[in-house]
Amino acid sequence: METPVAEQAKATEVSVEERHYNIIGTRPIRHDGADKVTGKALYGADVRLNGMLYGKVLRSPHAHARILSIDVSRALALPGVKAVVTSADLATLDSVVSRVGEGAVNWRYLSNNILASDKVLYHGHAVAAVAATSLNAANEALNLIDVQYEPLPCVITAVQAMRPGAPILLQELRTNELGARGEIPTNIASHDQNMRGDLERGFAEAAVIVEREFTTGIVHQGYIEPHTATAVWGTDDQITIWTSTQGAHDARRQVAEVLQLPVSRIKVIPMEIGGGFGGKTVIYLEPVAALLSWKSGNRPVQVTMSRFEVFAGTGPTSSSVIKVKMGSASDGRITAAQVTMAYAAGAFPGSPVGGAMSVILNAYRMENVQIDGYDVVTNTPRVAAYRAPGGTNAAFASESVIDELACKLGIDPLEMRRINGAKEGDRRVDGPLIRRIGYLETVEKARASAHYQSPLPAPSTPGLKVGRGVASGWWGNWPGGTSSVSVIVNNDGTVNLIEGSTDIGGSRVAMAMQLAETLGLQAADIKPMVVDTDSVGYNDVTAGSRTTYSTGIAVHKAGLSIIQQMRERAAQLWDVESASVDYADGVISSKDNHIGFKELARKVGDGDGNVVASISISPNGDGVALATHIVDVEVDEETGKVQILRYTAVQDVGTAIHPAYVEGQIQGGAAQGIGWALNEEYVYDQQGRLLNGSLLDYSIPTALDLPMIEAVIVEVPNPTHPFGVRGVGEVPIVPPAGAVANAIANATGVRMTVLPMSPQHVLEALWTQGNERV
Amino acid sequence: MANKTAVQATINGEDVEFLCEPHQSLLEVLRDVLRLTGTKEGCNNGNCGACNVILDGVLVNSCLVLGVEAQGKRITTIEGIAPPHGLHPLQQKFLEHAALQCGICTPGFIISAKALLDHKPHPSEHEVRHWLAGNLCRCTGYDKIVRAVLDAADVMAVEVSK
Known part of the structure; x- marks a missing residue:
């Protein structure tokens, strides 16, 4: 998410001096770990309720069609079937745009994505759902629902959708053209522009100009846990929903809007979540399960997607076409850059083109620049956030062009980035001034690394080509959102930490460590728990790299409140002024009196009023994250196969709370980026039907495809967080595609302009560009 | 609805008898009949390994094994590998x-x-x-x-x- 300029100005500055920490920077075992390695942890699909029905969703076989009629009578007559729902069971919502998850959504479109109304807009679009006493009966019932369609021509890519005369998906859609509303029906939802300086003058100053057009396919987050929701619509009209979501409160709000109910009628119980990467910030099944429960006479209903449904029916991220023209003076200084990018949003507006417009050049000082971005609807699943949404495609384009400029000028690619790299006080292309960031530190660390200093390895087989590439990435963390926590001191001296931020990869331990550091306790003294929406204040989604940052600030503030109360309790105990009581490293003291936190907690006991704190905050600081990656590849020019030989990812993380999980974020993000770079894309036939909706055919990297990924942590503390935290989760997926492309160019002399760089696309590039190798 | 079959197997060292329908996979039996939900479903077609169990010493995708095939077999799931009061x-x-x-x-x-x-x-x-x-x-x-x-x-x- 971007930080508006006005908000940035009022961000609180916290001075972060060089500090020694007791807990931060250590590697304790995560609190939820034992349950997760023994199979005891309960994920969404593990919910088992008495009398539970199984729901399944009927999905469109067409990419684009008008729904003429839906007849559910035969399905309802099947033994075991208890309820059927269609969009007729949903209210028609106002066309109002609201912030949801990390992005914005039009409520009417969200509802139409959950169950199609007049038209289906992609292969896999949900049309109806059934609940039955067995999964088998539910699946059988789907075959008995008679939907009459009038198929319509479809558009799969942004380029197809933008052509004059292209089939129109949404008749009411008009282009938001730089703020003005267009007049004719269109698939172009918006055109935005960032610009500064004088492009013409900048290109005139250039000694070298590179201009290329890049295309990238649709890719999916690929979390291993399919979407699932279990709902009970109680006879008291209170609705309880068990689900795997990146934000229970946000899911509650979305369900409330779609069902037109007050939020107090809905309780969302967050189960453990099996990955999300942004994809589980929007809802699909929750209202459907709730309606099925209501229509089946208040029975619990569980709806779990198949893997095909996950691919075909949930938001992947955008395919894109990106043109980059960049000029550089002979000393390596970039003099001008012009970018035009179109991102396919899928069935409804809302591609991450805005994020992409930021990412693409924000790591660099740019005097003369213009970026135009288009959000385009297509007959593919409505996109959802995916880890640094829009960033990987954008950086693939810009980092390739910067690399090519460096090559043409004979400048080392990391030196090229050092010359142009942004630092504190520079102004971002999208407006705000840059605070203290560690970009140049990542470049220097990468340059000094053993990897970069080592010679290229020899090919594993004679004739194969090896090459090395680098790329950088910028990502602006969501500056805040709301986080709420409650802290309770138990009379045995342990502390309950009650939070509402989904723990998707170790955030319970990261929160517990920040509280332990604040209170001078051990991580094991803290009992972190993620609770339901009725039991803690509002929390925004675990997304935008925000949780360790924002919820961490809430935890720290709650800890300070506990410290103050413990000082007051000690003052009462010793009959002194609380102002004379000190608190340091878990010891409370005043003159000759000393007492440890645990001992005081025992003395306070349960009978004299608990020591508790509840905090809700909405910080508006910034946490820009930057990374520089190095990769060695081996290219088989006979087959087009690219193998990753060695990978190093350097990242400014601010302060690493739990370094092992920070490394894990870096390694995991790099691995996803490598998959995007080399293998992953949706394949459609001419009719817009998805052909590779399985984990076999949409192949994500396996253990055998990857080497160890060296994560190098750089710590330039974020001045807006009490411990200097920056969000770390997203930026590691930004550089990989560019780095791999640059390594392929280094190995073969051929510039890749298509993602994925699969054997087919590499061979095509080798054959078509073979004569122009540089 | 098909007739259910009675199946005897040894799961995590315990003799177990369960009823399953002929089409039900071992994964469904483990999760829905025996409520051993530690074994996960990621794809239900043998691509992801989240449902892996050890069957008579052989690693299998439990989503690709029928429940009735478990007759007389020894099965180890994630719930069955830790010693009492400890971890593997x-x-x-x-x-x-x-x-x-x-x-x-x-x-x-x-x-x-x-x-x-x-x-x-x-x-x-x-x-x-x-x-x-x-x-x-x-x-x-x-x-x-x-x-x-x-x-x-x-x-x-x-x-x-x-």
């Missing part, structure tokens, strides 16, 4: 190495790794990667998983030599 060395090493993030693939990885170490107590990194290529993880990039398995192998070798 693989479980311990997964925790120490932070080899899990979301944790949904973890039971499958630990079962697969156990099957590997049962066959080959001292695997190389390449052998670990090759063996685990049937298990998909989207969070970790596999680095810490591979290290955890190699470390567990070392610990188990020391325990055996004692």
